[in-house]
Amino acid sequence: KAGVTQTPRYLIKTRGQQVTLSCSPISGHRSVSWYQQTPGQGLQFLFEYFSETQRNKGNFPGRFSGRQFSNSRSEMNVSTLELGDSALYLCASSLAVGSSYEQYFGPGTRLTVT
Amino acid sequence: LAKTTQPISMDSYEGQEVNITCSHNNIATNDYITWYQQFPSQGPRFIIQGYKTKVTNEVASLFIPADRKSSTLSLPRVSLSDTAVYYCLVGDMYPGAGSYQLTFGKGTKLSVIP
Numbered sequence: 343k344a345g346v347t348q349t350p351r352y353l354i355k356t357r358g359q360q361v362t363l364s365c366s367p368i369s370g371h372r373s374v375s376w377y378q379q380t381p382g383q384g385l386q387f388l389f390e391y392f393s394e395t396q397r398n399k400g401n402f403p404g405r406f407s408g409r410q411f412s413n414s415r416s417e418m419n420v421s422t423l424e425l426g427d428s429a430l431y432l433c434a435s436s437l438a439v440g441s442s443y444e445q446y447f448g449p450g451t452r453l454t455v456t
Numbered sequence: 457l458a459k460t461t462q463p464i465s466m467d468s469y470e471g472q473e474v475n476i477t478c479s480h481n482n483i484a485t486n487d488y489i490t491w492y493q494q495f496p497s498q499g500p501r502f503i504i505q506g507y508k509t510k511v512t513n514e515v516a517s518l519f520i521p522a523d524r525k526s527s528t529l530s531l532p533r534v535s536l537s538d539t540a541v542y543y544c545l546v547g548d549m550y551p552g553a554g555s556y557q558l559t560f561g562k563g564t565k566l567s568v569i570p
Contacts (some may be wrong), residue, residue, distance in 0.1 A: 346499075357510075377560070384560060384561070384562050384563065385500070385543070385558070385560035385563075387559065387560075411559075431495075432499045432500075434499070434500075442505070443487045444490075444502045444505065445492075445500075445502065446502070447498075447499025447500050448499050449498060449499055449503065450497075450498070450499055452497075
């Protein structure tokens with residue numbers, strides 16, 4: 343079974359631009375979560391989608407948004423990029439919502455904002 | 457949200473058993489305890505999960521005392537390839553709408569020495 347895929351793997355953007363990252367979950371998984379990982383803050387939860395609905399959102403500004411499509415694929419968007427948005431963005435999929443469900447992480451998208 | 461506390465780093469020699477303890481004093485009744493492993497530039501990978509007592513799989517054991525305020529991940533006979541960051545997470549297995557969030561702590565950086 344194919345794992346979680348994320349595209350692109352690497353991205354370089356300029357301050358003020360916007361970016362869209364894509365995540366394809368494991369087949370059959372309906373929950374997709376997004377995380378931001380930086381050396382200083384570690385892994386931080388961004389949001390989670392299940393059946394095209396955002397179920398929960400972490401403590402990030404409104405510049406960070408996401409959506410999920412009917413095939414469970416998900417995208418996250420960051421508008422008006424700031425230098426501090428440089429990070430590894432990880433997507434994880436699971437069968438359903440709840441910590442008893444194992445999350446499978448993708449390789450991440452490395453975003454660099456200059 | 458239950459917070460977790462882990463040692464920042466640990467060193468171990470190859471072939472030894474490693475025990476990493478996580479403190480989660482305000483764990484709730486419905487919370488599961490999950491451990492993930494992360495190698496550099498990769499997404500975290502599920503290791504083991506439990507609710508109470510002891511759980512064992514092919515790679516690790518998880519010990520949870522009766523009060524569930526802490527848990528210990530045990531890695532038997534570690535090798536150099538076990539050098540990674542290990543995260544302890546606590547989350548609600550039956551989250552209500554808008555209440556679910558997996559919180560990663562800073563993790564424990566395990567270095568295995570030849």
